[in-house]
Amino acid sequence: MLKRALLPALALGALAGCGIFGGGPHREHYPDARIDPFKGVEGDVGFSDTIQYWRTEADLQRHAALAEKPAEQWKLNWKHMDLDRIELHPGHLAVDEGQALVKKLAARDPAFLACLGEGSADLKGKAAAYPKFDAALGRIVTVEDRIEHCAKRVLKEDLPQGKPSNTKISVYFKSQSAGTPIGVDLSDGNVMEAYRRGEELFYRKTGQLNFACASCHVPGSIMGHKLRGETPTTPFGDAAHYPTYRTPVGALESIQERFARCHGQMRTQALKPGDPAYADLEVFMTVLSNGYPVSVPSAR
Amino acid sequence: MKRLVLLAAVLQGLTFAGAAAAQGAAVPDYSAFPCLSHTLPCGELAAREPVRKELEGPLDGNAARGKQTAFARNRGNCLACHVMPGGSQPGSRGPDLSHFGSTGRSTAETFAMVWDMRTVNPETLMPPFGTNAVLTEQELRDVVAFLLSLK
Numbered sequence: 001m002l003k004r005a006l007l008p009a010l011a012l013g014a015l016a017g018c019g020i021f022g023g024g025p026h027r028e029h030y031p032d033a034r035i036d037p038f039k040g041v042e043g044d045v046g047f048s049d050t051i052q053y054w055r056t057e058a059d060l061q062r063h064a065a066l067a068e069k070p071a072e073q074w075k076l077n078w079k080h081m082d083l084d085r086i087e088l089h090p091g092h093l094a095v096d097e098g099q100a101l102v103k104k105l106a107a108r109d110p111a112f113l114a115c116l117g118e119g120s121a122d123l124k125g126k127a128a129a130y131p132k133f134d135a136a137l138g139r140i141v142t143v144e145d146r147i148e149h150c151a152k153r154v155l156k157e158d159l160p161q162g163k164p165s166n167t168k169i170s171v172y173f174k175s176q177s178a179g180t181p182i183g184v185d186l187s188d189g190n191v192m193e194a195y196r197r198g199e200e201l202f203y204r205k206t207g208q209l210n211f212a213c214a215s216c217h218v219p220g221s222i223m224g225h226k227l228r229g230e231t232p233t234t235p236f237g238d239a240a241h242y243p244t245y246r247t248p249v250g251a252l253e254s255i256q257e258r259f260a261r262c263h264g265q266m267r268t269q270a271l272k273p274g275d276p277a278y279a280d281l282e283v284f285m286t287v288l289s290n291g292y293p294v295s296v297p298s299a300r
Numbered sequence: 301m302k303r304l305v306l307l308a309a310v311l312q313g314l315t316f317a318g319a320a321a322a323q324g325a326a327v328p329d330y331s332a333f334p335c336l337s338h339t340l341p342c343g344e345l346a347a348r349e350p351v352r353k354e355l356e357g358p359l360d361g362n363a364a365r366g367k368q369t370a371f372a373r374n375r376g377n378c379l380a381c382h383v384m385p386g387g388s389q390p391g392s393r394g395p396d397l398s399h400f401g402s403t404g405r406s407t408a409e410t411f412a413m414v415w416d417m418r419t420v421n422p423e424t425l426m427p428p429f430g431t432n433a434v435l436t437e438q439e440l441r442d443v444v445a446f447l448l449s450l451k
Contacts, residue, residue, distance in 0.1 A: 025346035027334070031423060205347060206334045208434055209427040222425060225393040228373070228380050264328065267434075269335035269342050277336045277343070 028205040030214035030221065037186055037195055040290030041236050048219055048234035054079035074224055074231040082241060082295050091171065091245040091297025094252055098172025101165055108155055115150035116173065127177040128294050131283045133190035140194045140279045143170050144243075144254055148274065162273030167243045167252045174243070174296035182240060182289045191283060198284025201277060202235075207268025213281075216262075239286040241298035255282055333432065350418035351431045355411040361438075361445030369439045370446055376435055378443075381426070385450060393425060401450045410444050 035043050044051040053063040054077045066072045067080050106113040106121075113121045127143050134141040137149065144161040147169050151159035159166045186192050202213045216222045216232035223232045242255035253261075256278040260270035271278050330342075337343035370378040371387055379387040381394035400410075413420055415430030429435045435443065 025334070025344055026349060028347045201336045204334075204336065206336060207330050208333045208432050210347065210432060211425075211427070215425055222381070222391075222393045225381075226389070226391045227393070228377075228389045228391055263335075267328075267330050268333065269330045269337070269340070271335070271337055271340075275337065277338050281336070 029203040030212040033218040037287045041292040044236035050075040074233050077233045091299050094168050094171040095175045098168035112154045123176040125180045127174040128180040128182050167254050177294040179293045181291050184287050194280045194283040198280035207266045209267045211266045236288045237292050239289040240292045241295040245299040348431050351416050352419045353415035355408045361441035363445040363449040366442030366446030401448045
């Protein structure tokens with residue numbers, strides 16, 4: 001009921017500063033950056049405006065010199081790392097491992113693959129439409145959630161989101177859409193509602209440090225500024241390369257595990273991968289990648 | 301060059317095979333503060349209201365200790381946003397505090413700001429160090445002594 005009260009308040013843009021909404025708890029929000037979901041990744045124009053450096057491979061190549069400039073590197077949104085195409089790229093190994101896992105599970109029951117592909121064994125292009133609303137399940141489903149659900153339903157096997165085997169299968173599933181523009185379906189009212197919920201979460205201040213995601217990821221915030229060793233970048237385009245292989249720790253990471261890591265920095269209670277709030281946040285983040293090609297496998 | 305870095309990363313990945321598991325293991329508990337959950341109690345928790353904290357008695361702060369508190373990543377971590385003399389990898393979003401002691405701010409005013417900057421600017425990015433108990437009152441007194449010593 002609380003969320004019901006929040007949505008109209010958001011729509012009115014009554015979001016700035018300290019917000020006390022309809023009798024709910026005292027909540028503070030970072031001022032609304034007024035992102036237009038229908039612009040997809042192009043919403044970065046007039047937002048961080050860094051998309052001019054990373055929109056296409058040609059743009060990235062033209063601005064490759066930024067990678068060597070500490071104060072400006074953030075403008076590449078780390079997309080220059082997608083240009084590294086070597087055979088031994090650890091993300092590629094994950095594709096192979098994920099594929100082998102799918103084969104093994106589908107050998108036990110081919111219905112597993114058909115469940116992943118919602119009726120057909122062909123996964124090509126399908127991940128680009130995620131997250132989506134699944135009418136039969138009555139909820140927003142991400143690729144990792146689909147994998148968990150199908151393993152459970154068809155094979156009675158636990159493959160929880162956040163478990164490396166789930167993430168590997170996700171890398172394989174999404175690699176089957178590599179290059180396909182992301183198209184989260186905003187014409188679906190349930191998806192739009194999830195986007196609005198995710199949007200509110202993005203601006204909501206939480207935790208001991210009282211930060212919102214927006215405190216570091218919108219213009220005027222810490223975005224583009226040094227935060228000790230790091231520089232937070234635009235949220236546009238990020239969802240495209242997840243799950244990613246994290247070079248510094250040598251492990252795969254799903255986007256929801258990334259949310260949890262930012263929550264750690266914010267001294268905010270992190271949630272489990274698959275938590276409905278994280279699914280809403282993933283919808284919000286993925287809409288900010290609409291129109292940008294799926295870029296899995298990747299390394300960061 | 302980059303190839304080498306990545307190759308090294310692969311090898312490193314083998315060495316740190318347990319890192320992923322370890323990563324998920326020790327999740328600190330911040331459930332006493334608001335979170336984003338739709339279901340957990342912290343999702344319904346109120347943010348602590350801004351508090352205008354009066355400084356009582358003499359400051360009695362130790363600037364050297366305050367410097368340590370300000371620099372430590374797991375304490376004040378003021379360097380995340382501010383330049384402070386002697387600090388490594390300073391952040392750039394907040395004002396440079398290298399000469400804060402010469403700006404004419406009073407002790408009480410400085411104390412109130414670091415206790416809860418929202419009383420000065422409701423939309424500040426600076427964490428409410430006192431209100432949210434990031435630092436203790438004595439630690440904040442030390443930090444204020446350090447700030448005022450920066451001439």
